[in-house]
Amino acid sequence: MTTPSEPGHGRPDPGLSAIMNERRQLTNLAYRLLGSLADAEDVVQETYARWYAMSRQQQDAITSPGAWLTKVAGRLCLNVLSSARARRETYVGEWIPEPLPEPREWITGRPDGISVDPADRVTLDESVNMAFLVVLESMTPAERVAFILHDVFRYPFAEVAEIVGRTPAACRQLASSARRRIHASRAPAAPASQQAGIVRDFKQAWEAKDINALIGLLDPDATATADGGGVVGAVLRPIEGAEQIVRSLLNLAGRLRNLTILERTVNGQPGLIAQHDGVTVSVYAFDIAGDRIKHIWAVRNPDKLRPWTGGAAALGDSGTARGARATEDDLS
Numbered sequence: 001m002t003t004p005s006e007p008g009h010g011r012p013d014p015g016l017s018a019i020m021n022e023r024r025q026l027t028n029l030a031y032r033l034l035g036s037l038a039d040a041e042d043v044v045q046e047t048y049a050r051w052y053a054m055s056r057q058q059q060d061a062i063t064s065p066g067a068w069l070t071k072v073a074g075r076l077c078l079n080v081l082s083s084a085r086a087r088r089e090t091y092v093g094e095w096i097p098e099p100l101p102e103p104r105e106w107i108t109g110r111p112d113g114i115s116v117d118p119a120d121r122v123t124l125d126e127s128v129n130m131a132f133l134v135v136l137e138s139m140t141p142a143e144r145v146a147f148i149l150h151d152v153f154r155y156p157f158a159e160v161a162e163i164v165g166r167t168p169a170a171c172r173q174l175a176s177s178a179r180r181r182i183h184a185s186r187a188p189a190a191p192a193s194q195q196a197g198i199v200r201d202f203k204q205a206w207e208a209k210d211i212n213a214l215i216g217l218l219d220p221d222a223t224a225t226a227d228g229g230g231v232v233g234a235v236l237r238p239i240e241g242a243e244q245i246v247r248s249l250l251n252l253a254g255r256l257r258n259l260t261i262l263e264r265t266v267n268g269q270p271g272l273i274a275q276h277d278g279v280t281v282s283v284y285a286f287d288i289a290g291d292r293i294k295h296i297w298a299v300r301n302p303d304k305l306r307p308w309t310g311g312a313a314a315l316g317d318s319g320t321a322r323g324a325r326a327t328e329d330d331l332s
Contacts, residue, residue, distance in 0.1 A: 018065065018066075019048075019051065019065055019069070022065070022066045022069050022070075023044060023048075024123075025066075025070070026043075026044045026047060026069060026070065026073045027040055027041070027044050027122060028122050028123050029070065029073060029074070029077070029148070029149075029153060030043040030044055030073055030076075030077055031098075031100075031122045031128070032127055032128060032133075032136075032148050032152060033074075033077040033081065033144060033145060033148055034077055034080055034081065034084070035097030035098060035133050035136065035137060036097065036098045036304075037098050037100065037122070037306070037307060038098070038303070038306070039080055039084075040122075043073055043076045043077055043080065044073065046076055047069055047072045047073045047076060048069075050072055051065070051068070051069065051072075067159065070155070070159075070163075071159075071162060071163050074145060074149060074163035074164075075163055077145065078141055078142070078145050078163070078164065081141035081144060081145070082141050085141075091229065091230075092228070092229055092230025092236070093226070093227060093228055093229065093230065093234055093235070093236040093237075094225050094226065094227050094236070094237070094238065095137070095227060095229075096130075096134070096225060096226075096227035096297050096299050096304075097130065097133040097134065097136075097137065098299070098304040098307075099130065099266050099267055099271075099283040099285055099297075099299050099304065099305075099308075100122055100128065100266070100267050100307055101264060101265065101266070101307055101308055102264070102265045125268060126268070127148075127152045128267050128268055129267050129268055129269050129285075130266065130267050130269070130285035130286075130287065130297050131185075131186065131287040131295065132182070132186075133267070134297070135181055135182055135185045135186070136148075136178075138181060139178050139181060140174075142164050142166065142174050143174045143175075143177055143178040143181075144178065145160070145163065145164055146160050146164055146171045146174035146175045146178065147174065147175045147178035147179065147182075149163065150171070150175045151175060151178075151179065157169075157171045157172050157175075160175075187289035187290075187294070188289065189288070189289065190288050190289065190290060190291070192269070192270070194288075194291070195269060195270045195286070195288045196263075196270040198217060198270075198286075198288055198291065198292075198293065199263065199270040199271065199272060199286055199288075200263060200270075201213070201217055202214070202217050202272075202286075202293065203261055203263060203272055205217065206249055206261070207261060209250055211246055211250070214242075214245075214246045214249060215242050215243065215246055217292065217293055218242035218245060218246070218292060218293050219242065219289070219292040219293060219294045220241070220242050221240070221241065221242075221294075222240075222241070222242050222245055222292070222293055222294055222295060222296070223238050223239065223240050223245075223294070223295050223296075224238065224239040224245045224248065224295070224296040224297075224298065225238045225239075225295070225296070225297050225298070226297075226298040226299075226300060227297070227298070227299045227300060227301050227304065228300045228301055229300075229301030229303060229304070231301055231302060231303065232281075232300045232301065232302065233300075234298070234300050234301075235248065245296065258276060259274045259275065259276055259281075260274070260275045260276075261273070261274055261275075262274075262275065264283075266283055266284070266285045267285060269285070269286070270286065271283065271284050271285045271286060272284040273308065279309050280305055280308040280309045281300065281302075281305075282298055282299065282300045283298070283299045283305060283308060284296060284297065284298050284299075285297040285299075
């Protein structure tokens with residue numbers, strides 16, 4: 001990212017602090033809109049690049065720099081979402097949003113392992129849990145932008161309209177349509193403590209290869225989805241039904257002696273990670289309703305595990321040894 005002394009102004013920028021204070025808000029917005037931290041970082045960097053490409057006179061003429069930055073970031077996200085649909089048609093297997101750990105566990109993709117700048121961390125709340133993000137993926141780009149800006153970030157429809165390029169009334173309809181999708185797909189969530197207990201029981205039953213316990217923890221119509229991105233082995237299509245999921249889990253259990261399964265917070269909710277030689281190679285998120293698991297998302301694509309590990313190291317044995325093999329009975 002360019003620094004304030006580089007755009008050619010020749011003097012310190014008195015508004016630098018106010019401008020940079022918007023960075024975390026922009027990162028939070030872009031991640032929710034795109035479901036990808038890497039894409040969100042690119043959007044935020046491009047947003048600031050456009051700000052510093054302007055002359056000081058042009059910057060001073062903007063009465064609300066924060067609103068200007070949000071508008072630019074929102075439009076960039078809309079463009080990315082529109083192009084992402086085409087990219088994901090060629091994606092190998094299922095595409096799952098990028099999972100995020102608790103802020104204290106964030107690691108950069110650099111080999112030095114320096115912690116991520118707090119301004120780049122995403123605030124973990126219900127608008128970033130995996131079930132919520134997956135529903136967002138089913139929306140049109142305009143629906144997603146209108147809904148997130150208005151319902152999550154509380155921007156008025158007049159401002160949303162400037163970003164989406166439609167009338168305020170049209171944006172209201174887009175947000176309403178998105179809201180209906182959310183409500184139709186979401187069952188009342190179990191309390192966090194209950195979810196944590198179910199995930200812990202699931203981990204213990206999985207490690208013990210306890211078939212009856214696993215089936216008892218899964219909804220009979222549960223679904224499991226894995227994302228290897230064609231880089232590492234993963235099931236290519238969702239697995240449906242508790243018994244089929246358990247069969248897949250037990251196939252993986254034979255390799256658990258080489259893996260360590262740990263409880264972690266994933267996108268603000270109880271989840272699991274699998275580590276090989278101390279490197280996270282899989283992240284598991286859960287959708288739990290009542291006392292049953294309705295959906296499991298297993299993210300193995302190392303490009304999506306940068307906040308959890310040191311980038312290329314995530315491939316390790318689990319990645320390079322297995323290559324891009326994808327089997328129909330493997331959630332690993």
